[in-house]
Amino acid sequence: MSRYAIGDIQGCFTELLAVVENLAFNPKNDQIYLLGDLVNRGPSSLATLRWASQTQGVSVVLGNHDLHLLAMFAGLAQAKPGDTLQEVIDAPDAENLLLWLRQQPLLIDLGDVVLVHAGVSPCWSLDTAKLAAKEVESALQSDQWKDFMAVMYGNQPAVWSDDMSSADRMRYSVNCLTRMRFVTTDGALQLKYKGEREQAPAGIKPWFELANRQPLNRRVICGHWSALGLMLKEDVWALDTGCVWGGALTAISIDNGQLYQTAARSEYQALMD
Numbered sequence: 511m512s513r514y515a516i517g518d519i520q521g522c523f524t525e526l527l528a529v530v531e532n533l534a535f536n537p538k539n540d541q542i543y544l545l546g547d548l549v550n551r552g553p554s555s556l557a558t559l560r561w562a563s564q565t566q567g568v569s570v571v572l573g574n575h576d577l578h579l580l581a582m583f584a585g586l587a588q589a590k591p592g593d594t595l596q597e598v599i600d601a602p603d604a605e606n607l608l609l610w611l612r613q614q615p616l617l618i619d620l621g622d623v624v625l626v627h628a629g630v631s632p633c634w635s636l637d638t639a640k641l642a643a644k645e646v647e648s649a650l651q652s653d654q655w656k657d658f659m660a661v662m663y664g665n666q667p668a669v670w671s672d673d674m675s676s677a678d679r680m681r682y683s684v685n686c687l688t689r690m691r692f693v694t695t696d697g698a699l700q701l702k703y704k705g706e707r708e709q710a711p712a713g714i715k716p717w718f719e720l721a722n723r724q725p726l727n728r729r730v731i732c733g734h735w736s737a738l739g740l741m742l743k744e745d746v747w748a749l750d751t752g753c754v755w756g757g758a759l760t761a762i763s764i765d766n767g768q769l770y771q772t773a774a775r776s777e778y779q780a781l782m783d
Contacts, residue, residue, distance in 0.1 A: 512540045513764040515625060517733040517749030519544065520575065521552025521594055521778075523561065525759040528772040533761060537567035543618065543764075545733035545749060546573025546627030546688065549595060551779045552754045555579075556597045556607075563610045570614045572650075573627035573734060574688040577662065583608050584656045587663075592779055612650045616687045617643035623764055624726060628734040631686040632697050632723035633670050639726070642683040649680060668698040686717075691735050693717050706737045718746045731764070742767070754778045 514533055519526050535542060548562055548570065549555035562568055579595050581587035583604065589595065598604055618625040619640060630639050649658035661677040662684055670682060685699055692700045692714040700714045707716050716738075717723075718730070729745055736752035740760060753759040756777030761770040 512536075513543070513620070514540070514761050514770075515543045515545055515731045515747070515749060515764055516761045517545055517751060517759065518547040518573065518736070518753065519549075519552070519558055519759065520547050520754040521549050521555035521558055522753045522759055522774065523552070523554035523557040524775055525753050525772045526558060526561070529759050529761045529770055532770045532772065535567070537565060540567055542568045542761075543625050543731075544568065544570045545625060545731065546571050547575040547733065547750075548573070549579050549598065550575040551592050551594055553594065553778060555594055556601050559598060559607050559611070560603070563607060569618060571618055571625050571627055572611070572614050572616050572688065576611060576614075577659075577684065577688060580608060580611060580650075580655075581659050581662070584659050586656065586659050612655060615643065615647055616684075619728070620764070622728065624728045624730050626730065626732050627688045628690045629686060629717045629732055630726060630730055631670060631682075631690070632693060632717055632720040634686075635724050636726045636728065642679070643687060645676075646680050646683050646687075665699070665701045668700070688734070690717050691738075693720055695720075697722070704737065718743070731762075740769075 544562060548558050562570055578587060582595055583599055617640060662681060664681055667678050667682050689701055690699060692703055692710060694700055694714055697720060703710060731747045733750040735748060736750045736755060738748050740751050741748040749760045749762060751758045751760045753774045756774045758771045758773050
C-alpha cells in the first residue's frame, strides 16, 4: 500500500486529476490524504467535493475554506471577495455533499505522521491535539452543528487554558488546526500576519519554530500557507504551493518523500491573503 498527501486544492480540479494520475493511484490498495481547503477561489469546487466524497481510498482533513463553505451554507457567513462557493451551495446534491464534509476530521494520526491543514498548537501534546480536534469534530457532526458555527469565528482566545469555556476552547482549536501560521515568542496565536516568514514582524515566528514546542513524536504534514511554499523539514512537511495563485499542486509520498507536482493551468486568483 502506498500513502500520499496532497496540498491545498482550492477547487483546482483539473490539476488534482493530473497529479493523481501521476501517482498511479490504485484506490483498492493506496490511500490519498487531502490536507484541507478542497474548495474556494479555484474554478471547480463542486467537482472537487464530488470526487473526494465518492473516490475510494481518499481521506480528508478540514481546512478553513471548507469550514467557511459550511458557514455560508448555514447562513452564518457571507461570501468574501474571490469566493467561488456559490456553485456548491446551489448544487442539487449540496445537502449531501456538505453532510459528508461535516463528517470529516480536523486531524488524522497515522502513527508515524500527523495530518492537519494548518498546524498543531505548540503547547499541545499529541493527546491534547487529538482531543481538541475530536471535540470540534463532534460539534460539527451533531444536529446542533449550526450552533457551533455561530460561535466559531474570532481570533480570541490566543492562548490555551484548561479553564476556557467550550466555545472558546473549540474556537482556539479551529484556529490552530485550520488558520495558524505564526505565534508569538511565548506561544500565543498571531493570526493577522499571513505573509512570508522572512518578512514577519519582530516578536513572532512560525508555529513550528517555537523553541519550547511540545514534542509530538510524529512528523506533521500540513498545507494552508502558500506564502511559505514547499517546506520539507525533518519534523514538518508543508505542501501548499499555491496552485490557485498560479503555482502548482503538490503531492508527496508519505512513505519515501517522493514529490509529484502539477503546474497550475491558470492563475485563478491574483495573489492576496
